[in-house]
Amino acid sequence: KKRNLILAFESSCDETSVAVVEDGSQVLANVVATQIKSHQRFGGVVPEVASRHHIEQITYCVKEALATAEVSYEDLTAVAVTQGPGLVGALLIGVAAAKAIAYAHDLPLVPVNHMAGHIYAARFVAPLEFPAIALLVSGGHTQLVYMESRNSFQIIGETRDDAAGEAYDKVGRVMKMAYPAGKEIDQLAQTGQDTFNFPRAMVNEDNYDFSFSGLKSAFINTVHHANQIGEELNQADLATSFQNSVVDVLTQKTMKALANFPVKQLILAGGVAANSGLRQSLDEHLKSFPDVKLVKAPLKYCGDNAAMIGAAGYVAYEEGVRAGLDLNANPGLEF
Numbered sequence: 001k002k003r004n005l006i007l008a009f010e011s012s013c014d015e016t017s018v019a020v021v022e023d024g025s026q027v028l029a030n031v032v033a034t035q036i037k038s039h040q041r042f043g044g045v046v047p048e049v050a051s052r053h054h055i056e057q058i059t060y061c062v063k064e065a066l067a068t069a070e071v072s073y074e075d076l077t078a079v080a081v082t083q084g085p086g087l088v089g090a091l092l093i094g095v096a097a098a099k100a101i102a103y104a105h106d107l108p109l110v111p112v113n114h115m116a117g118h119i120y121a122a123r124f125v126a127p128l129e130f131p132a133i134a135l136l137v138s139g140g141h142t143q144l145v146y147m148e149s150r151n152s153f154q155i156i157g158e159t160r161d162d163a164a165g166e167a168y169d170k171v172g173r174v175m176k177m178a179y180p181a182g183k184e185i186d187q188l189a190q191t192g193q194d195t196f197n198f199p200r201a202m203v204n205e206d207n208y209d210f211s212f213s214g215l216k217s218a219f220i221n222t223v224h225h226a227n228q229i230g231e232e233l234n235q236a237d238l239a240t241s242f243q244n245s246v247v248d249v250l251t252q253k254t255m256k257a258l259a260n261f262p263v264k265q266l267i268l269a270g271g272v273a274a275n276s277g278l279r280q281s282l283d284e285h286l287k288s289f290p291d292v293k294l295v296k297a298p299l300k301y302c303g304d305n306a307a308m309i310g311a312a313g314y315v316a317y318e319e320g321v322r323a324g325l326d327l328n329a330n331p332g333l334e335f
Protein backbone atom coordinates (compact mmCIF):
# COMPACT_ATOMS: atom_id res chain seq x y z
CA LYS A 1 0.00 0.00 0.00
CA LYS A 2 1.29 3.41 -0.95
CA ARG A 3 2.01 5.72 1.96
CA ASN A 4 0.55 9.23 2.22
CA LEU A 5 3.62 11.35 2.88
CA ILE A 6 3.55 15.14 2.74
CA LEU A 7 6.74 17.19 2.69
CA ALA A 8 5.75 20.53 4.23
CA PHE A 9 7.36 23.97 4.34
CA GLU A 10 6.76 26.89 6.70
CA SER A 11 8.67 30.18 6.44
CA SER A 12 6.08 32.90 7.08
CA CYS A 13 7.92 34.65 9.89
CA ASP A 14 11.01 33.85 11.94
CA GLU A 15 11.12 30.05 11.91
CA THR A 16 12.42 28.04 8.96
CA SER A 17 10.64 24.72 9.22
CA VAL A 18 10.38 21.57 7.11
CA ALA A 19 8.37 18.51 8.12
CA VAL A 20 7.32 15.09 6.89
CA VAL A 21 3.79 14.13 7.91
CA GLU A 22 2.11 10.78 7.27
CA ASP A 23 -1.67 10.50 6.76
CA GLY A 24 -2.04 14.10 7.90
CA SER A 25 -1.74 12.99 11.49
CA GLN A 26 1.65 11.48 12.21
CA VAL A 27 4.74 13.67 12.43
CA LEU A 28 7.72 11.71 11.11
CA ALA A 29 10.00 14.76 11.20
CA ASN A 30 9.59 18.41 12.14
CA VAL A 31 12.77 20.43 11.78
CA VAL A 32 12.54 24.00 13.09
CA ALA A 33 15.47 26.40 12.65
CA THR A 34 14.64 29.41 14.81
CA GLN A 35 16.06 32.87 14.16
CA ILE A 36 14.81 34.50 17.33
CA LYS A 37 18.31 35.33 18.60
CA SER A 38 19.02 37.36 15.45
CA HIS A 39 15.89 39.47 15.89
CA GLN A 40 15.93 39.97 19.65
CA ARG A 41 18.29 42.93 19.68
CA PHE A 42 15.85 44.75 17.41
CA GLY A 43 12.90 44.01 19.70
CA GLY A 44 10.93 42.32 16.92
CA VAL A 45 11.25 40.46 13.64
CA VAL A 46 13.22 42.31 10.93
CA PRO A 47 11.80 41.09 7.58
CA GLU A 48 15.03 41.37 5.59
CA VAL A 49 17.00 39.49 8.23
CA ALA A 50 14.30 36.80 8.30
CA SER A 51 14.50 36.23 4.53
CA ARG A 52 18.27 35.88 4.61
CA HIS A 53 18.12 33.30 7.39
CA HIS A 54 15.45 31.31 5.55
CA ILE A 55 17.65 31.12 2.44
CA GLU A 56 20.62 29.94 4.48
CA GLN A 57 18.70 27.31 6.42
CA ILE A 58 16.08 25.83 4.16
CA THR A 59 18.05 23.21 2.20
CA TYR A 60 19.61 21.89 5.40
CA CYS A 61 16.13 21.65 6.92
CA VAL A 62 14.89 19.60 3.96
CA LYS A 63 17.84 17.19 4.19
CA GLU A 64 17.41 16.78 7.92
CA ALA A 65 13.65 16.28 7.70
CA LEU A 66 13.96 13.54 5.05
CA ALA A 67 16.77 11.84 6.95
CA THR A 68 14.89 11.95 10.26
CA ALA A 69 11.72 10.59 8.64
CA GLU A 70 13.79 7.99 6.76
CA VAL A 71 12.04 8.71 3.49
CA SER A 72 13.32 9.77 0.07
CA TYR A 73 11.77 12.04 -2.57
CA GLU A 74 10.36 9.01 -4.41
CA ASP A 75 8.26 8.09 -1.38
CA LEU A 76 6.50 11.48 -1.24
CA THR A 77 2.84 12.04 -2.13
CA ALA A 78 2.87 15.84 -2.34
CA VAL A 79 4.63 19.02 -1.30
CA ALA A 80 2.72 21.51 0.88
CA VAL A 81 3.79 25.07 1.58
CA THR A 82 2.60 28.11 3.52
CA GLN A 83 1.43 30.61 0.91
CA GLY A 84 0.45 33.30 3.45
CA PRO A 85 -0.31 35.28 5.51
CA GLY A 86 3.12 36.43 6.66
CA LEU A 87 6.16 38.42 5.60
CA VAL A 88 6.33 38.38 1.81
CA GLY A 89 10.11 37.96 1.53
CA ALA A 90 10.07 35.19 4.12
CA LEU A 91 7.14 33.37 2.50
CA LEU A 92 8.83 33.54 -0.91
CA ILE A 93 11.74 31.38 0.25
CA GLY A 94 9.47 28.53 1.33
CA VAL A 95 7.35 28.85 -1.80
CA ALA A 96 10.43 28.80 -4.07
CA ALA A 97 11.88 25.77 -2.28
CA ALA A 98 8.58 23.87 -2.43
CA LYS A 99 8.16 24.66 -6.12
CA ALA A 100 11.71 23.52 -6.91
CA ILE A 101 11.16 20.17 -5.22
CA ALA A 102 7.70 19.69 -6.72
CA TYR A 103 9.11 20.39 -10.18
CA ALA A 104 12.26 18.31 -9.83
CA HIS A 105 10.41 15.26 -8.48
CA ASP A 106 7.13 15.69 -10.36
CA LEU A 107 5.05 16.05 -7.19
CA PRO A 108 1.72 17.84 -6.68
CA LEU A 109 2.12 21.27 -5.05
CA VAL A 110 -0.43 22.19 -2.36
CA PRO A 111 -0.71 25.79 -1.08
CA VAL A 112 -1.68 26.13 2.61
CA ASN A 113 -3.02 29.08 4.59
CA HIS A 114 -0.78 29.57 7.65
CA MET A 115 -3.81 30.00 9.94
CA ALA A 116 -5.42 26.80 8.63
CA GLY A 117 -2.09 25.20 9.49
CA HIS A 118 -2.35 26.42 13.08
CA ILE A 119 -5.84 24.90 13.36
CA TYR A 120 -4.64 21.56 12.03
CA ALA A 121 -1.93 21.33 14.70
CA ALA A 122 -4.86 20.13 16.82
CA ARG A 123 -5.08 17.08 14.53
CA PHE A 124 -2.01 15.68 16.29
CA VAL A 125 -4.15 15.25 19.43
CA ALA A 126 -7.40 13.86 17.99
CA PRO A 127 -9.27 13.59 14.68
CA LEU A 128 -11.12 16.85 14.08
CA GLU A 129 -14.92 16.60 14.07
CA PHE A 130 -17.28 19.07 12.46
CA PRO A 131 -18.93 21.46 12.79
CA ALA A 132 -16.23 23.01 14.97
CA ILE A 133 -15.14 26.39 16.23
CA ALA A 134 -11.47 27.32 16.38
CA LEU A 135 -10.07 29.96 18.69
CA LEU A 136 -6.99 31.08 16.79
CA VAL A 137 -4.60 33.19 18.80
CA SER A 138 -1.17 34.14 17.49
CA GLY A 139 1.22 37.05 17.15
CA GLY A 140 -0.59 38.38 14.09
CA HIS A 141 -4.16 37.09 14.46
CA THR A 142 -6.94 36.67 17.00
CA GLN A 143 -9.96 35.01 15.41
CA LEU A 144 -12.94 32.81 16.09
CA VAL A 145 -13.38 30.58 13.06
CA TYR A 146 -16.46 28.47 12.34
CA MET A 147 -15.71 25.28 10.44
CA GLU A 148 -18.73 23.63 8.86
CA SER A 149 -16.53 20.90 7.39
CA ARG A 150 -12.87 19.97 7.25
CA ASN A 151 -11.77 22.47 4.64
CA SER A 152 -14.16 25.35 5.28
CA PHE A 153 -13.23 28.40 7.33
CA GLN A 154 -15.61 31.21 8.23
CA ILE A 155 -14.39 34.02 10.46
CA ILE A 156 -17.17 34.88 12.92
CA GLY A 157 -15.11 37.25 15.03
CA GLU A 158 -11.67 38.81 15.16
CA THR A 159 -9.61 41.54 16.77
CA ARG A 160 -10.33 45.12 15.75
CA ASP A 161 -6.76 46.19 16.59
CA ASP A 162 -3.89 44.24 18.20
CA ALA A 163 -3.64 40.47 18.16
CA ALA A 164 -3.40 38.79 21.57
CA GLY A 165 0.23 37.75 21.02
CA GLU A 166 1.08 41.24 19.81
CA ALA A 167 -0.30 42.65 23.08
CA TYR A 168 1.86 40.21 25.05
CA ASP A 169 4.94 41.22 23.10
CA LYS A 170 4.32 44.97 23.44
CA VAL A 171 3.63 44.72 27.15
CA GLY A 172 6.75 42.55 27.48
CA ARG A 173 8.80 45.35 25.96
CA VAL A 174 7.58 47.73 28.68
CA MET A 175 8.54 45.07 31.25
CA LYS A 176 12.01 44.93 29.63
CA MET A 177 11.62 41.33 28.56
CA ALA A 178 13.18 39.78 25.44
CA TYR A 179 11.05 39.34 22.31
CA PRO A 180 8.73 37.43 22.08
CA ALA A 181 7.55 37.88 25.66
CA GLY A 182 4.44 35.67 25.78
CA LYS A 183 6.02 32.71 27.49
CA GLU A 184 7.90 34.79 30.07
CA ILE A 185 4.80 36.80 31.02
CA ASP A 186 2.83 33.56 31.25
CA GLN A 187 5.36 32.10 33.69
CA LEU A 188 5.50 35.27 35.80
CA ALA A 189 1.70 35.49 35.79
CA GLN A 190 1.52 32.20 37.63
CA THR A 191 3.20 33.75 40.66
CA GLY A 192 1.22 37.00 41.10
CA GLN A 193 -2.20 38.33 41.93
CA ASP A 194 -4.75 40.29 39.91
CA THR A 195 -4.45 43.60 41.77
CA PHE A 196 -4.61 46.06 38.86
CA ASN A 197 -8.03 45.20 37.46
CA PHE A 198 -7.25 46.06 33.84
CA PRO A 199 -10.17 46.58 31.41
CA ARG A 200 -11.94 43.72 29.61
CA ALA A 201 -12.85 45.28 26.28
CA MET A 202 -16.05 44.48 24.38
CA VAL A 203 -17.11 41.57 26.59
CA ASN A 204 -20.65 42.92 26.87
CA GLU A 205 -21.05 43.60 23.16
CA ASP A 206 -23.18 41.24 21.15
CA ASN A 207 -20.50 40.03 18.75
CA TYR A 208 -17.45 37.78 18.68
CA ASP A 209 -14.87 40.51 18.11
CA PHE A 210 -11.93 41.44 20.30
CA SER A 211 -9.89 44.52 21.14
CA PHE A 212 -6.59 44.52 22.99
CA SER A 213 -5.18 47.98 22.32
CA GLY A 214 -7.06 49.55 25.28
CA LEU A 215 -5.63 46.94 27.61
CA LYS A 216 -2.16 47.58 26.23
CA SER A 217 -2.56 51.34 26.77
CA ALA A 218 -3.92 50.86 30.29
CA PHE A 219 -0.92 48.68 31.09
CA ILE A 220 1.62 51.11 29.62
CA ASN A 221 0.01 54.10 31.34
CA THR A 222 0.11 52.31 34.68
CA VAL A 223 3.82 51.56 34.31
CA HIS A 224 4.73 55.05 33.05
CA HIS A 225 2.80 56.71 35.85
CA ALA A 226 4.55 54.56 38.44
CA ASN A 227 7.94 55.42 36.89
CA GLN A 228 7.13 59.13 37.06
CA ILE A 229 6.31 59.10 40.74
CA GLY A 230 9.10 56.64 41.50
CA GLU A 231 6.81 53.85 42.63
CA GLU A 232 7.94 50.22 42.33
CA LEU A 233 5.23 48.02 40.86
CA ASN A 234 5.02 44.32 41.61
CA GLN A 235 6.01 42.73 38.28
CA ALA A 236 4.28 39.43 38.98
CA ASP A 237 1.02 41.20 39.86
CA LEU A 238 1.31 43.23 36.65
CA ALA A 239 1.75 40.04 34.63
CA THR A 240 -1.13 38.25 36.37
CA SER A 241 -3.47 41.21 35.97
CA PHE A 242 -2.61 41.54 32.26
CA GLN A 243 -2.94 37.81 31.59
CA ASN A 244 -6.24 37.56 33.46
CA SER A 245 -7.69 40.30 31.32
CA VAL A 246 -6.59 38.66 28.04
CA VAL A 247 -7.73 35.20 29.13
CA ASP A 248 -11.06 36.49 30.43
CA VAL A 249 -11.91 38.24 27.17
CA LEU A 250 -10.83 35.29 25.00
CA THR A 251 -12.80 32.88 27.18
CA GLN A 252 -15.99 34.96 27.36
CA LYS A 253 -16.15 35.59 23.63
CA THR A 254 -15.50 31.92 22.90
CA MET A 255 -18.27 30.86 25.28
CA LYS A 256 -20.63 33.31 23.57
CA ALA A 257 -19.80 31.66 20.24
CA LEU A 258 -20.32 28.16 21.65
CA ALA A 259 -23.70 29.21 23.04
CA ASN A 260 -24.88 30.29 19.58
CA PHE A 261 -23.20 27.73 17.30
CA PRO A 262 -23.83 24.08 18.16
CA VAL A 263 -20.50 22.38 17.45
CA LYS A 264 -18.78 19.10 18.24
CA GLN A 265 -15.37 20.55 18.98
CA LEU A 266 -13.65 23.69 20.17
CA ILE A 267 -10.15 23.85 18.74
CA LEU A 268 -7.52 25.99 20.47
CA ALA A 269 -4.51 26.87 18.30
CA GLY A 270 -1.80 29.42 17.48
CA GLY A 271 1.24 30.61 19.41
CA VAL A 272 -0.81 32.04 22.29
CA ALA A 273 -2.63 28.69 22.60
CA ALA A 274 0.45 27.65 24.60
CA ASN A 275 -0.70 30.01 27.34
CA SER A 276 -1.26 28.12 30.60
CA GLY A 277 -3.95 30.50 31.86
CA LEU A 278 -5.94 30.21 28.64
CA ARG A 279 -5.70 26.41 28.53
CA GLN A 280 -6.84 26.19 32.15
CA SER A 281 -9.68 28.68 31.69
CA LEU A 282 -11.07 26.87 28.64
CA ASP A 283 -10.83 23.50 30.43
CA GLU A 284 -12.83 25.03 33.27
CA HIS A 285 -15.50 26.74 31.17
CA LEU A 286 -16.02 23.83 28.80
CA LYS A 287 -17.64 22.00 31.70
CA SER A 288 -20.74 24.05 30.87
CA PHE A 289 -20.71 22.51 27.37
CA PRO A 290 -20.60 18.75 27.99
CA ASP A 291 -21.30 17.99 24.31
CA VAL A 292 -18.35 20.03 23.06
CA LYS A 293 -14.90 18.42 23.05
CA LEU A 294 -11.98 20.79 23.64
CA VAL A 295 -9.02 19.95 21.40
CA LYS A 296 -5.93 21.96 22.28
CA ALA A 297 -2.99 22.02 19.88
CA PRO A 298 -0.07 20.24 21.59
CA LEU A 299 2.34 22.71 23.23
CA LYS A 300 5.18 21.83 20.86
CA TYR A 301 3.00 22.54 17.81
CA CYS A 302 1.42 25.82 19.02
CA GLY A 303 4.21 28.01 17.65
CA ASP A 304 5.07 28.16 13.96
CA ASN A 305 6.13 24.82 12.52
CA ALA A 306 5.87 22.88 9.25
CA ALA A 307 4.20 19.80 10.77
CA MET A 308 0.94 21.73 11.10
CA ILE A 309 1.28 22.78 7.44
CA GLY A 310 1.69 19.10 6.57
CA ALA A 311 -1.50 18.20 8.46
CA ALA A 312 -3.54 20.99 6.83
CA GLY A 313 -1.82 20.28 3.49
CA TYR A 314 -2.89 16.64 3.59
CA VAL A 315 -6.55 17.65 3.98
CA ALA A 316 -6.24 20.22 1.19
CA TYR A 317 -4.52 17.60 -1.01
CA GLU A 318 -7.39 15.18 -0.45
CA GLU A 319 -9.82 17.97 -1.31
CA GLY A 320 -8.03 18.39 -4.65
CA VAL A 321 -6.36 21.71 -3.88
CA ARG A 322 -3.38 22.19 -6.23
CA ALA A 323 -1.10 25.02 -7.29
CA GLY A 324 0.95 25.41 -10.46
CA LEU A 325 4.56 26.48 -10.65
CA ASP A 326 3.28 30.05 -10.94
CA LEU A 327 2.26 29.91 -7.24
CA ASN A 328 3.11 33.19 -5.54
CA ALA A 329 3.42 34.11 -1.87
CA ASN A 330 0.43 36.08 -0.60
CA PRO A 331 1.35 38.12 2.51
CA GLY A 332 -2.27 39.14 3.12
CA LEU A 333 -3.89 35.77 2.40
CA GLU A 334 -7.28 35.38 4.09
CA PHE A 335 -9.45 32.33 4.68
Ligand code: KG4
Pocket residue numbers: 013137138139140141164165166168169180181182183186270271272273274275276302303304
Ligand atom coordinates in the same frame (compact mmCIF):
# COMPACT_ATOMS: atom_id res chain seq x y z
O1 KG4 B 1 1.70 31.49 16.04
P1 KG4 B 1 2.99 32.12 16.40
O2 KG4 B 1 4.16 31.25 16.70
O3 KG4 B 1 3.42 33.11 15.27
C1 KG4 B 1 2.48 33.83 14.54
O4 KG4 B 1 1.92 33.26 13.56
O5 KG4 B 1 2.23 34.98 14.95
O6 KG4 B 1 2.68 33.07 17.67
C2 KG4 B 1 3.68 33.82 18.28
C3 KG4 B 1 3.07 34.58 19.46
C4 KG4 B 1 4.02 35.61 20.06
O7 KG4 B 1 3.34 36.84 20.17
C5 KG4 B 1 4.32 35.04 21.45
O8 KG4 B 1 4.59 36.03 22.44
C6 KG4 B 1 3.05 34.29 21.76
O9 KG4 B 1 2.70 33.69 20.52
N1 KG4 B 1 3.20 33.24 22.80
C7 KG4 B 1 2.52 33.27 23.98
C8 KG4 B 1 2.95 32.13 24.71
N2 KG4 B 1 3.87 31.46 23.95
C9 KG4 B 1 4.00 32.17 22.79
N3 KG4 B 1 1.62 34.14 24.46
C10 KG4 B 1 1.12 33.89 25.69
N4 KG4 B 1 1.48 32.84 26.44
C11 KG4 B 1 2.39 31.94 26.01
N5 KG4 B 1 2.73 30.89 26.77
Ligand code: ZN
Pocket residue numbers: 114118138139270271303304
Ligand atom coordinates in the same frame (compact mmCIF):
# COMPACT_ATOMS: atom_id res chain seq x y z
ZN1 ZN C 1 1.80 31.46 13.28
